Amino acid sequence: MKRRGEKLFIAAFLAPAVLIYAVFVVLPLIQAFWYSLFDFRGTNLDRMDFVGLKNYERLSQNEIFHRALINNMMLLLGALAVMMVLGLLLAHAAQSDKWWGKALRSIYLFPHIISIVIVGILWSFIFHPTVGLVTSGLKAMGVQDIPIWMGDKNTALPGIGVAFVWYGIGFVIMLLSAGIRGIPQDIQEAAELDGAKSLQKFWSVTWPMIWSVRRIVVIHTIIQALNTFALVRLMSNGGPSRASEVTLTYLYERGFEGNSFYGEATAIAVVNFVLVMILSGIVMLIFRKDPSGRTA
Amino acid sequence: MRMNWRYAALGLVAAAAVGCGGGGAASGQGGDEAGTVEIVSFKGGYGIDYFEKVAKDFTAETGTPTAVSGDPKVWEQLRGAFAAKDVPDVTWPGWGFDYWGNVYDGQVMAVDEFLDQPAWGQTEGKFRDMFDEQLLRLGEYEGKQYLLPYHVNINGWWYNKKLFQENGWTAPKTFEELLVLNDKLKAKGIAPMTFQGQYPYYMLYAFIFPWIISSGGLEAWNACQNLEPGAWKSPHVIEAARRVATLRDRGDFMKEALGLNHTDSQTEFLKGNAAFVPCGTWFYAEMREIIEKDSNLLQAGDFEFMLPPTLAGGKGDPTSVMVAIEPWIIPQAAKNPQKGMDYFKYLASPEVAKGFVEEKGTLMALKGLEDANYPVFLQEPARLFAASKTKWNAEYRLWYPPVNQAAEDAMTALLNGSITPEQFAEQCEAAAEQARNDDRLVKRKVS
Numbered sequence: 001m002k003r004r005g006e007k008l009f010i011a012a013f014l015a016p017a018v019l020i021y022a023v024f025v026v027l028p029l030i031q032a033f034w035y036s037l038f039d040f041r042g043t044n045l046d047r048m049d050f051v052g053l054k055n056y057e058r059l060s061q062n063e064i065f066h067r068a069l070i071n072n073m074m075l076l077l078g079a080l081a082v083m084m085v086l087g088l089l090l091a092h093a094a095q096s097d098k099w100w101g102k103a104l105r106s107i108y109l110f111p112h113i114i115s116i117v118i119v120g121i122l123w124s125f126i127f128h129p130t131v132g133l134v135t136s137g138l139k140a141m142g143v144q145d146i147p148i149w150m151g152d153k154n155t156a157l158p159g160i161g162v163a164f165v166w167y168g169i170g171f172v173i174m175l176l177s178a179g180i181r182g183i184p185q186d187i188q189e190a191a192e193l194d195g196a197k198s199l200q201k202f203w204s205v206t207w208p209m210i211w212s213v214r215r216i217v218v219i220h221t222i223i224q225a226l227n228t229f230a231l232v233r234l235m236s237n238g239g240p241s242r243a244s245e246v247t248l249t250y251l252y253e254r255g256f257e258g259n260s261f262y263g264e265a266t267a268i269a270v271v272n273f274v275l276v277m278i279l280s281g282i283v284m285l286i287f288r289k290d291p292s293g294r295t296a
Numbered sequence: 297m298r299m300n301w302r303y304a305a306l307g308l309v310a311a312a313a314v315g316c317g318g319g320g321a322a323s324g325q326g327g328d329e330a331g332t333v334e335i336v337s338f339k340g341g342y343g344i345d346y347f348e349k350v351a352k353d354f355t356a357e358t359g360t361p362t363a364v365s366g367d368p369k370v371w372e373q374l375r376g377a378f379a380a381k382d383v384p385d386v387t388w389p390g391w392g393f394d395y396w397g398n399v400y401d402g403q404v405m406a407v408d409e410f411l412d413q414p415a416w417g418q419t420e421g422k423f424r425d426m427f428d429e430q431l432l433r434l435g436e437y438e439g440k441q442y443l444l445p446y447h448v449n450i451n452g453w454w455y456n457k458k459l460f461q462e463n464g465w466t467a468p469k470t471f472e473e474l475l476v477l478n479d480k481l482k483a484k485g486i487a488p489m490t491f492q493g494q495y496p497y498y499m500l501y502a503f504i505f506p507w508i509i510s511s512g513g514l515e516a517w518n519a520c521q522n523l524e525p526g527a528w529k530s531p532h533v534i535e536a537a538r539r540v541a542t543l544r545d546r547g548d549f550m551k552e553a554l555g556l557n558h559t560d561s562q563t564e565f566l567k568g569n570a571a572f573v574p575c576g577t578w579f580y581a582e583m584r585e586i587i588e589k590d591s592n593l594l595q596a597g598d599f600e601f602m603l604p605p606t607l608a609g610g611k612g613d614p615t616s617v618m619v620a621i622e623p624w625i626i627p628q629a630a631k632n633p634q635k636g637m638d639y640f641k642y643l644a645s646p647e648v649a650k651g652f653v654e655e656k657g658t659l660m661a662l663k664g665l666e667d668a669n670y671p672v673f674l675q676e677p678a679r680l681f682a683a684s685k686t687k688w689n690a691e692y693r694l695w696y697p698p699v700n701q702a703a704e705d706a707m708t709a710l711l712n713g714s715i716t717p718e719q720f721a722e723q724c725e726a727a728a729e730q731a732r733n734d735d736r737l738v739k740r741k742v743s
Contacts, residue, residue, distance in 0.1 A: 044402060128555070129556060239496075258394055260397040
């Protein structure tokens with residue numbers, strides 16, 4: 001058992017961090033939940049009507065919010081699948097000492113260091129319906145019936161997904177590269193001595209050994225996809241007719257764009273937060289044990 | 297600056313949730329008890345230089361110190377400032393400000409007492425008599441005046457006058473004339489009309505609402521604004537939506553328009569790729585930089601304003617004009633409300649207001665400016681504005697934003713062919729029904 005002085009010493013070092021975390025993270029979260037129980041406009045905090053869980057009831061009946069949640073999930077699942085497959089391929093390619101491996105290593109993180117606002121503007125230009133790179137390229141190839149991308153209900157969300165993957169994949173490659181490099185060389189060599197081919201080596205050695213990295217990639221993508229705001233706001237503003245609406249753009253609309261349903265907007269933030277926590281919890285549960293028996 | 301701790305925490309949550317900064321930007325805007333008049337303005341296409349110049353003249357004339365500041369998103373800063381009751385003395389908070397929410401929450405001062413004072417430089421009479429009565433009424437709530445209209449925008453269509461003159465065409469006055477002209481345009485390979493597809497309210501203002509009025513008269517539109525049961529699915533709304541569907545099905549809209557934002561679509565018009573674009577009288581101010589940079593685009597005088605073509609046999613007044621006011625307000629917590637109002641009175645005095653018209657190119661909600669020198673692109677709007685017997689507004693947009701958002705969604709769906717005119721009307725009516733039952737929305741009537 002530690003002596004009292006030692007405990008105080010540890011507590012003194014922990015206190016500033018705990019205090020900052022409590023004031024800037026825990027307290028606002030509790031307050032967010034508290035405010036979600038009121039009807040108010042955010043313009044005069046002396047005029048707040050306590051309505052209990054009514055804002056959550058409203059959200060449960062709100063078709064646009066449901067649509068936004070579905071869009072969030074589609075963005076998450078689509079982006080996760082693409083980023084995991086493409087990320088693994090590129091992370092493997094980045095291990096090479098050939099020129100293309102070196103080139104890839106020097107550029108793959110580039111999109112991720114650009115501001116997300118710039119990314120949104122950039123991809124808006126790329127998908128511009130008259131002068132955009134995609135449209136111009138397709139026209140040059142003689143394609144006739146070109147979609148209008150962000151103005152088309154079938155292409156708006158996939159288009160945002162492309163920008164999302166372009167922005168996020170660098171970070172995923174970095175994580176997976178670190179995971180692959182962290183696999184002990186002797187295990188790789190043992191697999192080769194046992195006659196494992198490339199694909200067998202991948203499934204039997206690489207895939208299980210990057211278990212913890214995969215978990216981080218999935219959780220990171222959940223957080224990013226459910227907190228998507230700027231890309232949608234800049235590229236499609238949730239349109240056309242809600243085809244690309246996500247929860248946070250809808251939160252912005254309900255709270256800030258003339259509606260001033262501040263309590264309901266806060267309830268959306270709470271639901272989004274809880275959803276991230278639940279999905280992250282499920283992922284933690286799935287990745288609870290790694291193949292070597294370690295516990296997460 | 298006095299900071300309300302609850303607002304600070306709330307701002308933090310919202311900013312964190314949304315992922316964009318916002319709180320605290322109102323710092324330093326608070327009125328000065330020592331007597332400096334704090335003026336905060338939206339900094340859009342008209343800038344704030346004119347308000348700064350006027351403030352200097354006001355100070356020179358009265359000895360009252362002034363401080364002018366502005367921002368393109370000033371309403372976001374003012375939201376925090378109002379909640380913290382650390383407000384300017386007078387403000388034009390811009391189109392993104394929740395005017396009525398702030399009025400309902402007691403954050404905006406009723407200005408009747410000031411309006412009953414003489415105007416600037418006068419010793420008798422009432423300041424309120426300087427305003428166009430119809431436009432002043434737009435700022436009333438429960439018999440009290442809260443919003444002070446200053447400059448106004450009227451909505452309509454802009455057309456390529458140069459092209460029309462070259463071909464001996466005239467601007468269509470009726471829907472039938474429009475269809476004939478559109479065929480001629482298409483035969484020349486020119487798209488008849490482009491629009492701001494990313495912002496569907498432009499098309500509501502340009503097509504649907506004017507055609508509801510043209511078909512059923514102002515009362516049909518006011519019934520919609522008043523959320524009367526069934527009003528949004530009346531035959532007049534369906535008729536207006538049918539006209540849009542007709543244009544859509546005939547291929548009269550530029551195909552890419554649904555994906556264009558306001559400046560892109562307006563640039564397509566200025567390039568001559570489309571003959572019409574819906575927009576208000578802020579069009580030139582918004583496009584000025586692009587126009588002045590590129591002599592290949594249509595220049596001032598090459599394009600002209602017109603009212604939307606009317607529907608034959610309809611009940612509406614063909615001179616009807618959609619007007620949107622750009623109001624100033626005095627915050628309830630202003631420290632120098634009288635001085636804030638004095639600045640506004642000075643701004644609204646005939647010579648100063650005329651200067652605004654001539655320098656910025658806009659119409660005004662004030663009387664006595666008939667001899668102002670309107671720029672060439674504003675002469676036709678000014679004529680139509682003066683000749684109009686019916687000035688109407690989309691007040692419901694600020695009263696019931698969810699209805700407006702549903703109408704915008706339906707507008708996009710109608711334009712891309714996902715829904716029929718009847719479905720358009722049903723979707724709007726469903727949103728109106730929801731709004732009728734939403735006790736958070738204060739119910740209003742067009743006065």
